[in-house]
Amino acid sequence: MPLAKSDPVLIVGAGTFGLSTAHKLASLGHTDITVLEKDNRVPSRFSGGFDLNKIIRSEYIDPFYTDVALKAIRHWQTNPLYQPHFRQVGFLNVVTGEAPAVVQNALHKYNQSVAANPAFNGYLVPCPDADAIHKVAPQFTGALPGWTGYLNRLAGYAQSSNAMQAVYGACVQLGVKFALGEAGEVDELLYETAPGGMKCVGALTKDGKGHQARTTIVAAGGFVANVVPAIASQISAVCWGVSHIQLTPSESEKLRGFPVTTVRDIGFFFEPDPATHKLKVCYMGGGYTNQKNGLSVPYSTLAESEYVPEEDVRQTRRLLKQVLPHIADRPLVDTHLCWVADTSNSDFIIDFVPGTTDNSLAVLSGDSGHGFKMMPIVGDFAVDLLAKGAQELPRWRWREPEVEEGRPKHIAWRATVTVDLSSTPRAKL
Numbered sequence: 001m002p003l004a005k006s007d008p009v010l011i012v013g014a015g016t017f018g019l020s021t022a023h024k025l026a027s028l029g030h031t032d033i034t035v036l037e038k039d040n041r042v043p044s045r046f047s048g049g050f051d052l053n054k055i056i057r058s059e060y061i062d063p064f065y066t067d068v069a070l071k072a073i074r075h076w077q078t079n080p081l082y083q084p085h086f087r088q089v090g091f092l093n094v095v096t097g098e099a100p101a102v103v104q105n106a107l108h109k110y111n112q113s114v115a116a117n118p119a120f121n122g123y124l125v126p127c128p129d130a131d132a133i134h135k136v137a138p139q140f141t142g143a144l145p146g147w148t149g150y151l152n153r154l155a156g157y158a159q160s161s162n163a164m165q166a167v168y169g170a171c172v173q174l175g176v177k178f179a180l181g182e183a184g185e186v187d188e189l190l191y192e193t194a195p196g197g198m199k200c201v202g203a204l205t206k207d208g209k210g211h212q213a214r215t216t217i218v219a220a221g222g223f224v225a226n227v228v229p230a231i232a233s234q235i236s237a238v239c240w241g242v243s244h245i246q247l248t249p250s251e252s253e254k255l256r257g258f259p260v261t262t263v264r265d266i267g268f269f270f271e272p273d274p275a276t277h278k279l280k281v282c283y284m285g286g287g288y289t290n291q292k293n294g295l296s297v298p299y300s301t302l303a304e305s306e307y308v309p310e311e312d313v314r315q316t317r318r319l320l321k322q323v324l325p326h327i328a329d330r331p332l333v334d335t336h337l338c339w340v341a342d343t344s345n346s347d348f349i350i351d352f353v354p355g356t357t358d359n360s361l362a363v364l365s366g367d368s369g370h371g372f373k374m375m376p377i378v379g380d381f382a383v384d385l386l387a388k389g390a391q392e393l394p395r396w397r398w399r400e401p402e403v404e405e406g407r408p409k410h411i412a413w414r415a416t417v418t419v420d421l422s423s424t425p426r427a428k429l
């Protein structure tokens with residue numbers, strides 16, 4: 001039976017995907033939506049989207065995602081809910097002179113994919129060397145040794161927490177209910193035996209309360225396997241370190257306006273945030289896992305994620321020395337680990353859970369570290385699934401993972417392999 005507008009819907013997770021879905025359903029007239037969130041505030045500090053900013057770019061080596069991301073960018077440019085939080089400063093995609101061949105090759109493929117797509121006509125600026133990069137980013141005072149790549153002006157960044165705050169506010173206005181903290185953290189899903197399998201009938205939260213629902217949508221990011229254990233073989237929670245440099249207002253003003261820059265063999269950084277004057281920078285290795293019994297799950301408390309590994313500090317300083325040497329040795333502040341849900345091939349998983357009946361349980365997961373830009377349209381994907389009753393796109397179906405040496409297959413577009421946090425020294429800052 002299709003979902004009626006008055007049927008109770010539960011969404012587990014008020015992160016990027018959960019908020020987008022709640023907003024879409026409420027906008028379509030669904031009247032009984034409850035979002036359960038383990039943090040005691042929204043935007044949730046556990047969400048991969050919770051920080052100053054996220055890159056909004058549409059180049060993908062895979063043209064399928066380029067098309068999807070282009071749709072999302074149109075929303076960031078024009079949708080009144082999202083547009084105030086988008087800064088179209090461009091996306092500088094480069095490698096250093098020390099980049100390994102595999103990373104140079106990835107840059108080449110990105111370059112080819114945008115050059116071949118008419119949507120980017122007039123937006124691309126080749127940047128074959130440091131001189132060309134200094135022209136498009138005069139704020140960069142470093143030597144940019146061997147840097148080469150291109151600038152795509154049909155891109156930029158979103159002030160991500162601000163965008164989440166706005167969508168949360170819009171949800172509340174539309175009557176979406178939120179339960180937070182102990183009252184929102186799902187301990188387990190509730191099932192009833194039904195002909196042909198188990199029917200999910202809602203969720204039990206940490207405060208002992210049962211929440212009944214006709215359909216439950218789990219959008220718990222890297223934590224998804226805690227709620228839907230059967231997905232654990234397809235998803236690995238992976239994190240990256242996030243660091244900031246606190247600038248003065250005048251230093252921040254001088255640097256304002258440079259494009260979001262990804263140096264594919266080291267990391268990425270953003271123009272200073274206009275409100276806090278913090279410059280965010282992330283080392284972009286293969287990411288880190290927290291392995292427990294062969295599965296990777298995020299740390300369960302915020303405090304455990306409030307550090308970055310030593311390697312991040314080393315690479316962050318290496319990057320800044322090349323581009324903004326005057327701030328390269330400044331203290332790194334607000335360091336933390338940011339968790340996502342990786343699949344073996346970076347495809348999302350947007351599907352009903354096999355073995356559950358009556359379209360009672362869906363997952364919206366597998367963001368693989370590239371989901372924030374999709375926030376304006378992820379809710380459409382969930383609504384589509386509910387309306388059609390099955391995932392028509394094979395790539396977003398629940399599937400068996402590709403396994404390599406007993407672990408989920410390494411994701412090819414990342415520069416280095418994933419390392420477990422237990423074997424990585426913590427930075428002492």
Ligand SMILES: Cc1cc2nc3c(=O)[nH]c(=O)nc-3n(C[C@H](O)[C@H](O)[C@H](O)COP(=O)(O)OP(=O)(O)OC[C@H]3O[C@@H](n4cnc5c(N)ncnc54)[C@H](O)[C@@H]3O)c2cc1C
Pocket residue numbers: 012013014015016017018036037038039044045046047048049050053054055056184185186187219220221222223224226227239240241242282338339340364365366367368369370371372373374
């Ligand atoms: C360092 C870093 C940089 C990134 N940069 C970019 C970028 O530049 N561009 C881009 O597009 N994407 C980027 N991403 C990825 C982006 O943040 C994620 O793809 C996106 O946040 C995924 O959304 P989600 O809703 O699946 O998960 P999340 O946003 O993580 O939300 C999951 C939510 O579920 C809640 N939850 C978990 N368990 C429970 C439970 N048991 N009960 C109730 N609630 C629960 C959590 O508290 C959280 O709020 C980046 C991620 C990281 C880590």
